[in-house]
Amino acid sequence: MAAHTHAGADAAARRDLAVRAAVEQGLVGGADSAEPLTCLLDTVGIRASAAALTSAFADALAPGTPVLHAFAVKAAPLVPVLRLLADAGLGCEVASPGELALARAAGVPAGRTVLDSPAKTVAELREALALGIAVNADNPQELERLDALVGAGPARSPIGVRINPQTGAGTIDALSTATSTSKFGIALRDPGAREWLVRAYLDRPWLTRLHVHSGSQGVPLALIAEGVRELHALAEEINEAAGRRQVDTLDIGGGLPVNFASDEETPRCAAYVAALRGAAPGLFSGTYGLVTEFGRALLAKHGLVLARVEYTKTSGSRPIALTHAGVQLATRTAYAPAAWPVRILAYDAKGAPKTGEPVAQDVAGPACFAGDLLATARELPRLAPGDLIGVPDTGAYFFTAHYGYNSLPRPAVHGFTVGPQDEVRFSLVRPAQRLAEIVAEAGGAHAEALL
Numbered sequence: 001m002a003a004h005t006h007a008g009a010d011a012a013a014r015r016d017l018a019v020r021a022a023v024e025q026g027l028v029g030g031a032d033s034a035e036p037l038t039c040l041l042d043t044v045g046i047r048a049s050a051a052a053l054t055s056a057f058a059d060a061l062a063p064g065t066p067v068l069h070a071f072a073v074k075a076a077p078l079v080p081v082l083r084l085l086a087d088a089g090l091g092c093e094v095a096s097p098g099e100l101a102l103a104r105a106a107g108v109p110a111g112r113t114v115l116d117s118p119a120k121t122v123a124e125l126r127e128a129l130a131l132g133i134a135v136n137a138d139n140p141q142e143l144e145r146l147d148a149l150v151g152a153g154p155a156r157s158p159i160g161v162r163i164n165p166q167t168g169a170g171t172i173d174a175l176s177t178a179t180s181t182s183k184f185g186i187a188l189r190d191p192g193a194r195e196w197l198v199r200a201y202l203d204r205p206w207l208t209r210l211h212v213h214s215g216s217q218g219v220p221l222a223l224i225a226e227g228v229r230e231l232h233a234l235a236e237e238i239n240e241a242a243g244r245r246q247v248d249t250l251d252i253g254g255g256l257p258v259n260f261a262s263d264e265e266t267p268r269c270a271a272y273v274a275a276l277r278g279a280a281p282g283l284f285s286g287t288y289g290l291v292t293e294f295g296r297a298l299l300a301k302h303g304l305v306l307a308r309v310e311y312t313k314t315s316g317s318r319p320i321a322l323t324h325a326g327v328q329l330a331t332r333t334a335y336a337p338a339a340w341p342v343r344i345l346a347y348d349a350k351g352a353p354k355t356g357e358p359v360a361q362d363v364a365g366p367a368c369f370a371g372d373l374l375a376t377a378r379e380l381p382r383l384a385p386g387d388l389i390g391v392p393d394t395g396a397y398f399f400t401a402h403y404g405y406n407s408l409p410r411p412a413v414h415g416f417t418v419g420p421q422d423e424v425r426f427s428l429v430r431p432a433q434r435l436a437e438i439v440a441e442a443g444g445a446h447a448e449a450l451l
């Protein structure tokens with residue numbers, strides 16, 4: 001336990017060093033000439049999370065069991081991040097042609113890439129099979145398309161079917177993939193579905209995998225593990241009916257939730273593995289190869305938004321800080337603040353943690369709608385123009401899932417490492433979007449099109 005607290009404390013210390021260095025090196029700042037907004041990624045933290053995931057499963061699995069940890073690209077679609085994770089031994093889970101292009105640009109081999117998406121086109125399926133990328137079919141109609149494609153020539157790709165174990169919702173409806181009416185996969189408890197699935201496998205000897213992704217933010221570990229137990233039981237049933245080990249690999253998805261309340265990284269991967277061992281001990285016997293698809297649990301804790309406070313004011317006697325970080329970076333927080341609360345850290349214009357009597361204040365973003373708030377009545381040292389706010393835990397699904405409201409530009413992302421003398425080295429992961437790019441993406445080359 002002490003070691004965990006220490007890891008969080010180390011990460012917090014690295015973060016504070018990085019904030020000060022980001023101001024000193026001009027990446028962001030309180031001064032008029034400095035950038036008002038930037039995003040930081042803690043490279044050491046990302047590597048530590050990748051290593052913790054890998055060792056948690058390696059420690060539990062029978063020696064020699066094939067395992068692929070495929071990072072869910074949608075959590076942080078940045079090529080250098082995918083490359084870093086590939087260097088740490090991970091692959092990619094992709095769910096669109098864009099995500100596949102990013103994985104390929106990062107040099108992730110086809111054999112370490114998994115394609116999931118509920119709406120794959122024939123062209124996407126054909127390309128995946130040509131490349132040898134693993135595919136998980138979502139529904140019977142997709143399986144019919146695969147019948148035609150596989151019939152045209154033997155598939156190099158491992159192919160599976162996604163099931164919905166219908167084990168129930170977590171605390172966030174929009175992220176609950178295993179409800180009785182979820183849009184994902186084949187609903188296992190619907191009348192006749194189980195029998196249909198077993199028959200579908202017996203009829204298609206090339207179906208060798210089964211897939212579930214039943215977790216996400218707000219879903220307890222026990223419920224995720226229950227979905228995996230259902231997956232394992234179905235694989236056993238299919239293999240029994242086939243009289244051979246037709247299903248040789250189980251893809252158990254991702255969905256490990258993230259703690260947004262403190263620097264502690266919890267739940268740990270090891271706790272998840274323990275829950276899986278309890279629910280489905282056979283998963284670790286070596287009978288099945290494993291694929292995982294973690295996203296948020298690998299990246300969230302390692303991202304920080306740093307934004308300048310441009311103005312402060314009071315409204316209805318409530319102090320408000322107007323900052324450059326809002327709905328464009330924290331879309332879910334702005335639209336569903338109760339489900340997606342974020343911490344706010346206060347720094348002064350030099351990047352030092354700000355001290356002072358806490359005052360309840362709203363922390364607002366730059367967008368032109370009233371809900372563009374990162375925090376309401378938050379107790380913080382009273383912010384002043386030129387101060388900076390930090391928004392930690394934003395490495396997944398926040399600044400990496402930019403929302404183009406008000407034509408606000410995608411900010412720069414910098415990775416950082418901290419050396420033995422506390423020196424901070426930044427490397428540019430993604431440049432800030434330029435105004436010319438915003439114009440081009442808004443049809444700038446077609447200005448006369450509607451005349």
Ligand SMILES: *Cc1c(COP(=O)(O)O)cnc(C)c1O
Nearest residue numbers: 072213216254255293294295296
């Ligand atoms: C989003 C998604 C993931 C990753 O989910 P996290 O909650 O970020 O771990 C994995 N698999 C599939 C199929 C997904 O849609």
